[in-house]
Amino acid sequence: MKQEKNIIPTNGYIMLLVLLGLFILAIVLVVGGVPLALPIFFICIISLRGFVLVNPNGSRVLLLFGKYMGTIKKNGLYWVNPFYSKNKISLRASNFDSERLKVNDKLGNPIMISTILVWRVTDTYKAAFDVDDYKNFVRVQTDAAVRKLASMYPYDNFADEGHTEDITLRSSVNEVSEALEKEVQERLAMAGIEVLEARIGYLAYAQEIANAMLKRQQATAIVAARHKIVEGAVSMVEMALDQLGKKGIIDLDEERKAAMVSNLMVVLCSDKDASPIVNAGTLNH
Structure with a gap:
């Protein structure tokens, strides 16, 4: 050659x-x-x-x-x-913003994705004679690389289904960009083209599942928040019972402790303000 x-x-x-x-x-x-x-x-x-x-x-x-x-x-x-x-043949750096492609991620979810590529010609012989049209070659091979990359990683982690990937398209920007740059560079090397930068320009779920996935993300966030609230409430109830017992403020039997724990958990875990009821009688009423 x-x-x-x-x-x-x-x-x-x-x-x-x-x-x-x-x-x-x-x-x-x-x-x-x-x-x-x-x-x-x-x-x-x-x-x-x-x-x-x-x-x-x-x-x-x-x-x-x-x-x-x-x-x-x-x-x-x-x-x-x-x-x-x-x-x-220009040796200047060129920008290429690919079209938004509809592909499936690693979990099979349809997503919309595009990439922004910065490239330049370094070997004029390869660009002129080893490929038919080096500019069109850049576009086609970039789209192919994006499709392959999207199938290698999930859009996001879903712990409820046991998917706990370390690298995702949404959160691992640097890792995904490095993988995309390497993949595109391997494809464009035969055309004498150097990839200066490759990163995802647009990423979203496809329209047909966007609403469902949004509700799922909201539900996951709510469950995580509730988990933190319950964890904090249990610590507060435990601290309250421990302080009451150490200072001897009140002597509670098991039944009253259970009632107190129940009331405190309701107050602390509720998403609305509690409405207190004043008991004017004894503790048994």
């Missing part, structure tokens, strides 16, 4: 002066009636096609009747063989 070959052709400004001198010479010969003026004019006109301008972070791939001759990467004005074909 051929590799990229960097060349620095003839300085364009020097050739511009040479052609200008030939053109003046041809004019002088025409005035003098010398037949040699016509071939000189023809050479000057043909030579004008040899000038090539390379902008910063740009390149020109040179071909001579289908044969690769080299790549000009250094910016400036140059002169090359007038019969060279000069294909322009």
